Amino acid sequence: MALKGSCPMLLLPLVLLGAWLALASEKLWNEKNDKFLLQHWNYPRSKDSNGTYCDTLMQRQEMYGQEANTFIHAPMGSINNICTLGGTPGKPNERHSVAPFDITVCAFNSTSRTYAGTRYVRRIVLDCRKGLPIDYVRHI
Template sequence: MAPRGPRPTLLLTLGLLAACLALASGQAWAELHKIFLKHHVDYPRPSPPFIGSYCDFVMRERGLYGTQVNTFIHEPSQSINSICLGNGTPLGGGLYQSKAFIPITTCRYRRQTGSYPNDEFDSRKIVIGCWNRLAVYFRE
């Protein structure tokens, strides 16, 4: 007679096998790149009018509302990825600093008001993490 009931060992083994297959197929870096794009790339930067600030609008639209600090890069993803391919200076550990100044908006959440009251628009050199020639991390 076969045993009945949950088999946590089997589920754990299958879960680990699925994770290993995803990593081996290269999907991990592709997924991290998609998350990076959602969290940090907004090109072209939309024009007002917004109800509230740019940051209130974009952070809510992307499901990131309440995040303490987040920066949006206003360049196409190809330009950002090119930092990994020669348009950036290697800093070690997979990090690269852009050689050019890049337009960005930094959004800072204020708990007192429950909003992003000021949009900090700037242009500066950015530092990103690269994996398999794609941007996967932004260093605030």
């Protein structure tokens, strides 16, 4: 049975609005994942010939002066996998990696205005949305 009257004309804008909102929401999560990768992903690990790894990366990522930041040295697929099968649930939206990851923690020294980097192999905790990491929480 076909709809009569002005109802079909009212439904079309609602359907289009719903589709637009779904696409906009997906774009938002992809942008958050892109920002996560820019701030926390460095694979393969950049060469550190003179001990300035953290200074160089923090400047390059435009995060110089930030108190601390952690870089993950693993393929993107391995990191994304934490948000699905390669991780276990934690607090809401948090996933704990099952496997340990090679990471570098860069800490800012306000006196010398430089960063010191410490490498670890640790399990990591990520904030995940829609199966993608959007923030680094901590290492465990």
